[in-house]
Amino acid sequence: MKMFGDIPVCGEPVLENALKQMQTCRTQCERAVMNADHHVGYGCPIGGVMASQELICPTAVGYDIACGNKAVRLDAPTGKVVGNIKKLMDEIAAKVSFGIGRVSGWDVQSDLFEDSAWTDIDSLQTMKKTQQGKPYPLIEFARNQLGTVGSGNHFVDVFIDEQDRVWVGVHFGSRGLGHHIAKYYLEAANADEKNNDAPPVNLHMYSDLGREYIKCMDIAGRYAYAGRDAVCSRVADILGGTIVEEVHNHHNFAWRERHDDIDYWVCRKGATPAFPGQRSFIGGSMGDDSVIVTGIDSRESKMLLYSTVHGAGRVMSRTQATGKSRYGKTKGEGLISKDSMFEWIKKKDVELRGADVDEAPQAYKRLADVLPQQGNTVKVLHTLRPIGVAMAGSDVIDPFKD
Numbered sequence: 551m552k553m554f555g556d557i558p559v560c561g562e563p564v565l566e567n568a569l570k571q572m573q574t575c576r577t578q579c580e581r582a583v584m585n586a587d588h589h590v591g592y593g594c595p596i597g598g599v600m601a602s603q604e605l606i607c608p609t610a611v612g613y614d615i616a617c618g619n620k621a622v623r624l625d626a627p628t629g630k631v632v633g634n635i636k637k638l639m640d641e642i643a644a645k646v647s648f649g650i651g652r653v654s655g656w657d658v659q660s661d662l663f664e665d666s667a668w669t670d671i672d673s674l675q676t677m678k679k680t681q682q683g684k685p686y687p688l689i690e691f692a693r694n695q696l697g698t699v700g701s702g703n704h705f706v707d708v709f710i711d712e713q714d715r716v717w718v719g720v721h722f723g724s725r726g727l728g729h730h731i732a733k734y735y736l737e738a739a740n741a742d743e744k745n746n747d748a749p750p751v752n753l754h755m756y757s758d759l760g761r762e763y764i765k766c767m768d769i770a771g772r773y774a775y776a777g778r779d780a781v782c783s784r785v786a787d788i789l790g791g792t793i794v795e796e797v798h799n800h801h802n803f804a805w806r807e808r809h810d811d812i813d814y815w816v817c818r819k820g821a822t823p824a825f826p827g828q829r830s831f832i833g834g835s836m837g838d839d840s841v842i843v844t845g846i847d848s849r850e851s852k853m854l855l856y857s858t859v860h861g862a863g864r865v866m867s868r869t870q871a872t873g874k875s876r877y878g879k880t881k882g883e884g885l886i887s888k889d890s891m892f893e894w895i896k897k898k899d900v901e902l903r904g905a906d907v908d909e910a911p912q913a914y915k916r917l918a919d920v921l922p923q924q925g926n927t928v929k930v931l932h933t934l935r936p937i938g939v940a941m942a943g944s945d946v947i948d949p950f951k952d
Contacts, residue, residue, distance in 0.1 A: 551850060555576065558854055560923045561584075561585070561588060561923045568588045568590050568598075569584065571591070574750075578607070578749055583854050585597040585598075585854070586859055587820065587862055587863025587920055589865075590746060592609070592743075594817075596820035596864075597821055597860070599855055600750070600817045601814040601817070601855055602752065602815055606815045607750050607815075607817045608735045608741070608751060609750030612732065613732040614723040615724050615731055615732055615774070616723045616774035616800045617724070617728075617820075618721070618775075618778065619822075619831040621709075621718070623711075624715075624786055624791030625794050628714050631708065631790075642708075646699060647697075647698040652698045660696065660773075662773060663689060673731060674689070692726070696776060698722075699720065703941075705940065705941045706940045707720075708939075709935060710934070711932045711933065712932065713932075722778065725774075731763075735753065735762070735766070739752075739759065755815065797842055801822045801823075804816065804818075816857075818857055820860045822859065824858040825856045826846060830842070835861075835910075836900065836909060836910070836936065836939045837939070838898075839918065841934065846929055850927050854924070858927055858928050862914045863920060870884070871910065871913045886910045891907050894912065902938075902939050903938075903941070
């Protein structure tokens with residue numbers, strides 16, 4: 551672990567562009583952290599943490615509010631799942647919706663839609679248009695999209711652990727609802743959304759906008775939890791198992807926390823809470839192992855505001871990997887070919903559905919190398935080996951991929 555001013559930074563080599571972003575962020579908050587999976591994001595690096603006593607930072611929560619991971623262990627027979635993984639992955643890809651602007655196609659019930667915020671807060675009543683150009687009240691848009699998985703690095707994986715047990719892991723957030731909320735309050739705070747290096751914007755917790763944002767963020771958080779619960783249950787049914795254990799956490803969110811006897815709003819962007827005894831699911835890239843960890847009480851943990859990585863972290867941008875812009879325009883030859891991606895996956899014996907080279911293992915660090923750079927902060931409880939990976943396909947153009 552190295553110290554840059556009063557920003558604890560984990561990981562070697564430190565990415566200078568991400569560090570520059572984090573140093574800018576530090577001018578807008580009282581404490582800051584950058585984890586070992588850091589890379590450049592909008593306004594605040596992925597893997598970054600900002601903490602302020604009275605300010606909450608929509609930039610440091612990000613556009614995908616409440617993006618997070620859930621892992622569930624099943625009682626499904628391991629041999630049956632492994633032996634039928636091709637057919638099972640076909641069914642997962644067919645019965646779970648991946649990509650931008652999708653609807654789930656199945657009814658997901660949640661009491662979060664009964665919250666009075668949907669009628670009390672203007673930003674939650676705003677009309678939303680679908681890809682077909684038809685307007686919907688935001689609540690109806692959210693209802694229809696609940697239970698879908700996004701694009702980019704969002705996934706549904708099937709794993710086998712070190713005890714030969716079956717797990718399912720998912721990674722996604724609050725979908726179009728969270729993006730709408732984030733954009734609304736970033737614009738209201740006059741954020742420079744076209745400039746990645748612009749200073750982050752803050753809302754005071756007692757201002758009208760701040761109060762609204764906190765309530766809307768809570769709605770998006772509950773929405774993301776409900777969505778991940780629904781997808782895990784659906785995949786468990788496909789695999790023929792019952793959920794017997796689960797680990798669930800956001801990594802794009804703001805929490806009210808007490809550190810060194812001071813109350814802060816701690817905004818984590820691609821950073822996982824890791825308090826002593828708290829379990830978390832951290833995903834590797836496709837083809838790489840993922841882990842279940844628990845937080846440790848240590849000097850390093852306190853310095854990192856009890857935060858850890860949310861994944862392995864990128865080593866190249868999506869444009870570098872694919873040779874295409876975020877809107878699909880060709881910019882040159884990509885650094886990763888589909889053949890090399892499929893060769894990597896084949897060696898790992900993973901059954902892959904969807905995905906593009908921007909999510910290839912070559913575009914990421916190795917999680918096994920990244921975790922030790924966090925120091926004595928987390929302990930690995932389970933190592934999960936992927937046997938099936940499902941993601942949005944290369945035909946999905948999503949300018950908001952994180």
